[in-house]
Amino acid sequence: MAEDIYKPIDQDIHSEPMILQMGPSHPATHGTVRFTLTLEGEKVIKCETEVGYLHRGFEKECEEATWTQVFPYTDRLNYVSPLLNNFGYALAVEKLLGIEVPERCDWIRTIMGELSRLSDHLTCIGAGGLELGAMTAFLYAIEGRELVWDLIEQVTGARLTVSYGRIGGLKDDLTPDFAERWAYTRERLNEIHAITHKLLTRNRIFLDRMEGTGVITPEMGVSYGYTGVCLRSTGVAYDVRKDHPYFKYGEVDFDVPVGKHGDNMDRYLCRMEELVQSIRIIDQCLAKMKPGPINTDDPRVALPSKDKVYNTIEGMISHFKIIFEGVQVPAGEVYSYTEGGNGELGFYIVSNGTGKPWKIHVRSPSLIVMGGIHKLFEGGLLADIIPTFDTVNMIGGECDK
Amino acid sequence: MAKKLIDFVKKHFGDEVLDAHSRLGNDTVVVERHRVSDIIERLRDDDATQMNMLRAITCVDYLHREPRFEVVYILYSIAKKHMLTVRVVVPEDDCNVPTIEHLYGCAAWMEREVWDMYGVTFEGHSDLRRVLLYEEFEGHPLRKDYAKQASQPRLELLGKERDSVEEFNRYVKDKPSEGSRQG
Numbered sequence: 001m002a003e004d005i006y007k008p009i010d011q012d013i014h015s016e017p018m019i020l021q022m023g024p025s026h027p028a029t030h031g032t033v034r035f036t037l038t039l040e041g042e043k044v045i046k047c048e049t050e051v052g053y054l055h056r057g058f059e060k061e062c063e064e065a066t067w068t069q070v071f072p073y074t075d076r077l078n079y080v081s082p083l084l085n086n087f088g089y090a091l092a093v094e095k096l097l098g099i100e101v102p103e104r105c106d107w108i109r110t111i112m113g114e115l116s117r118l119s120d121h122l123t124c125i126g127a128g129g130l131e132l133g134a135m136t137a138f139l140y141a142i143e144g145r146e147l148v149w150d151l152i153e154q155v156t157g158a159r160l161t162v163s164y165g166r167i168g169g170l171k172d173d174l175t176p177d178f179a180e181r182w183a184y185t186r187e188r189l190n191e192i193h194a195i196t197h198k199l200l201t202r203n204r205i206f207l208d209r210m211e212g213t214g215v216i217t218p219e220m221g222v223s224y225g226y227t228g229v230c231l232r233s234t235g236v237a238y239d240v241r242k243d244h245p246y247f248k249y250g251e252v253d254f255d256v257p258v259g260k261h262g263d264n265m266d267r268y269l270c271r272m273e274e275l276v277q278s279i280r281i282i283d284q285c286l287a288k289m290k291p292g293p294i295n296t297d298d299p300r301v302a303l304p305s306k307d308k309v310y311n312t313i314e315g316m317i318s319h320f321k322i323i324f325e326g327v328q329v330p331a332g333e334v335y336s337y338t339e340g341g342n343g344e345l346g347f348y349i350v351s352n353g354t355g356k357p358w359k360i361h362v363r364s365p366s367l368i369v370m371g372g373i374h375k376l377f378e379g380g381l382l383a384d385i386i387p388t389f390d391t392v393n394m395i396g397g398e399c400d401k
Numbered sequence: 402m403a404k405k406l407i408d409f410v411k412k413h414f415g416d417e418v419l420d421a422h423s424r425l426g427n428d429t430v431v432v433e434r435h436r437v438s439d440i441i442e443r444l445r446d447d448d449a450t451q452m453n454m455l456r457a458i459t460c461v462d463y464l465h466r467e468p469r470f471e472v473v474y475i476l477y478s479i480a481k482k483h484m485l486t487v488r489v490v491v492p493e494d495d496c497n498v499p500t501i502e503h504l505y506g507c508a509a510w511m512e513r514e515v516w517d518m519y520g521v522t523f524e525g526h527s528d529l530r531r532v533l534l535y536e537e538f539e540g541h542p543l544r545k546d547y548a549k550q551a552s553q554p555r556l557e558l559l560g561k562e563r564d565s566v567e568e569f570n571r572y573v574k575d576k577p578s579e580g581s582r583q584g
Contacts, residue, residue, distance in 0.1 A: 053533050335456075370510075
């Protein structure tokens with residue numbers, strides 16, 4: 001008799017799969033992304049991704065601007081770490097021009113790039129915690145990010161749309177008290193890092209949501225073009241900073257944290273560890289860098305000083321040429337790559353020998369990660385989409401073309 | 402830069418290589434488009450090359466040149482740490498390249514982007530749809546002859562969407578005091 005009562009409960013009552021539209025106005029889908037999910041109960045059996053469009057036309061706009069005017073557009077690619085985009089683009093153009101920047105410029109680029117990476121990872125960790133209900137962790141992470149942005153603001157004059165990179169150099173040198181302020185920020189960042197570990201890393205709820213969800217294998221990650229933390233969490237130690245050092249990454253000591261399982265927890269832990277490594281890199285850079293010029297002295301590329309512009313005819317002509325015609329980049333094409341906030345940020349640029357780019361293609365990690373995201377969702381539960389979508393750190397602005 | 406990748410392609414696919422050069426740290430081969438899938442497959446599977454990662458597929462529109470388009474594949478080997486750019490030229494009147502969807506997981510997505518932005522079709526692609534723009538969009542915006550200021554007509558709402566908007570407006574008009582529909 002008792003067996004009869006329980007029998008209906010064991011039967012599968014879901015006879016037909018259900019189609020569910022998640023996004024674009026879902027709080028977790030960043031405003032433009034839509035997932036068309038086929039559900040069997042709570043299990044996702046199929047996911048169709050639509051990334052949507054922000055209508056900025058990054059690549060088209062770049063083709064209409066001079067080489068220097070592209071910088072403000074690159075700020076708006078990954079807007080959580082705009083400096084990395086600035087420097088990535090500057091490096092690509094410098095490769096095509098065949099010029100080298102002064103040593104101090106490379107040090108500063110390394111420091112400011114790592115500051116941006118801190119901002120990127122803190123945002124991702126904080127927002128990820130928030131979406132799983134950890135409001136406190138979010139507030140601490142955002143405090144850390146604000147401190148980082150204070151430093152960025154002090155140097156660049158802006159918090160978000162920095163436009164700090166220049167072809168052949170930088171807009172400005174570091175402020176004289178930068179090292180002092182960094183020392184303060186560093187202390188607080190270390191505290192926040194420790195607090196975040198306490199709040200999240202051994203939290204039962206957090207672990208249950210993160211462990212074993214959104215799993216990706218190394219082979220799949222490589223095949224889907226995953227880079228950055230998403231790939232490293234699977235155990236593949238591919239980091240552009242280590243494998244193909246640029247700026248001063250070859251001269252500083254840092255580790256590349258890798259995961260074992262390729263799940264959300266590993267991606268979270270990799271980011272946490274990368275925060276420590278970024279702090280290490282900045283410390284070493286500040287200790288090693290020496291005073292010197294920050295812009296190249298190549299008159300084809302660098303804007304002359306105001307003193308020269310007002311007092312010499314050569315300076316004035318050079319200024320006009322660079323502003324009106326743009327930097328004359330020799331014809332050719334190059335693919336240049338750097339380690340962005342969420343993966344390899346590549347620029348494939350083509351020049352026809354004029355002051356405007358003929359073509360700029362950005363290999364944005366966010367768009368590529370979306371190409372394989374259904375693999376992370378399928379087979380998991382509907383609720384797992386929230387932490388998974390967060391830990392891949394997709395940024396809408398970068399998804400756009 | 403080491404030219405061994407270029408030599409590798411020349412050795413195995415000598416007839417298909419139209420041009421090859423090594424400049425600014427980038428090794429490039431320009432190959433016959435009908436064999437591009439075989440060449441990339443060989444580069445991926447051969448022990449000497451192991452190009453297991455496809456970094457990007459993009460297209461360049463040389464408007465006044467014949468042939469007009471060039472599809473660019475950037476391959477990378479994580480194990481060997483080397484990179485090769487494979488380019489194929491595509492004429493405007495036969496805008497077609499074989500797909501490499503079966504070789505890399507991300508290729509299908511990237512090819513969709515190239516189709517969306519440049520209108521280059523990929524023969525054998527299982528699901529060639531627009532990826533960033535909407536289905537009704539006319540033309541391909543990254544072609545050089547697509548004007549920057551061009552605008553597309555506003556899309557009409559679907560019947561059922563229009564009905565729901567009207568229903569909501571009616572509701573708000575009739576019962577302004579009740580606030581939300583659930584209330």
